[in-house]
Amino acid sequence: MSKITANIKEEVRNIVYQFFAEECDADISEIKDSTNIISDLEGDSLMFLELIEIFKKKYNLNIELKTIAKYIVKHPVETIGQLIDTQILMIEHENNIVNL
Amino acid sequence: MKKVLGCGIDIEELNRFLSKIPSGKENSSFAEMVYTTAEIQNHLSILPHVSFALGFSCKEAFFKAFGVSWTNSEISWKDIELLFDNQNNLNNYSIRLGGYAKKLYRKLKCSDIRSSLYYNNEYVVFKVILIS
Numbered sequence: 001m002s003k004i005t006a007n008i009k010e011e012v013r014n015i016v017y018q019f020f021a022e023e024c025d026a027d028i029s030e031i032k033d034s035t036n037i038i039s040d041l042e043g044d045s046l047m048f049l050e051l052i053e054i055f056k057k058k059y060n061l062n063i064e065l066k067t068i069a070k071y072i073v074k075h076p077v078e079t080i081g082q083l084i085d086t087q088i089l090m091i092e093h094e095n096n097i098v099n100l
Numbered sequence: 101m102k103k104v105l106g107c108g109i110d111i112e113e114l115n116r117f118l119s120k121i122p123s124g125k126e127n128s129s130f131a132e133m134v135y136t137t138a139e140i141q142n143h144l145s146i147l148p149h150v151s152f153a154l155g156f157s158c159k160e161a162f163f164k165a166f167g168v169s170w171t172n173s174e175i176s177w178k179d180i181e182l183l184f185d186n187q188n189n190l191n192n193y194s195i196r197l198g199g200y201a202k203k204l205y206r207k208l209k210c211s212d213i214r215s216s217l218y219y220n221n222e223y224v225v226f227k228v229i230l231i232s
Contacts, residue, residue: 045160045169045170045171046112046116046156049130049133049134050130052133053129053130053133056129057129065133065134065170065176065177066176069170069171069174069176072171072172073171073172073173076171077171
């Protein structure tokens with residue numbers, strides 16, 4: 001578990017924006033927190049898994065996919081902003097995210 | 101009379117999986133998240149650049165056939181396992197359902213699975229039909 005600083009929040013935001021700009025061949029200036037991952041960017045589950053892998057490696061996270069799925073069932077992720085918030089919670093709480 | 105209970109079809113680009121094949125030097129956390137140990141060993145021994153993509157496509161096709169996703173049900177990627185018999189013909193394979201996928205299969209009163217796959221140098225396609 002990590003204490004979330006302003007730097008980490010900014011880093012997560014930059015990684016997510018950069019990732020979707022590259023993967024979806026989109027102009028990064030056109031991506032906003034309100035951008036819908038599926039309908040606006042044509043994102044898919046493979047991208048979502050890739051992003052989880054990136055954050056697991058970068059922050060050495062101990063978190064299971066099943067745990068993430070249980071959290072997302074209760075807190076759906078549709079927009080870039082929601083995804084950033086979820087990634088930050090994953091870094092902060094790891095497997096305990098399911099108890100939030 | 102037999103009835104179609106669900107149908108799922110999925111297409112994946114091969115090149116998106118090339119970096120996800122675990123090598124001896126480094127484990128792929130993606131592979132560990134998505135595939136069972138048996139699948140990783142099997143896919144590594146049989147045309148890895150195609151088999152990992154087909155394995156993923158098979159799982160996605162099942163999610164669609166069941167009408168669920170990994171983020172809105174208890175089903176896990178590892179609940180659906182695709183194992184190839186030999187590398188000479190990727191059409192010889194078996195599918196094993198475990199965990200919640202198996203429960204869902206029984207709950208829907210499925211009695212049979214029809215599936216097929218296709219691949220070329222760029223894409224893989226997997227199709228699943230659940231039969232009563």
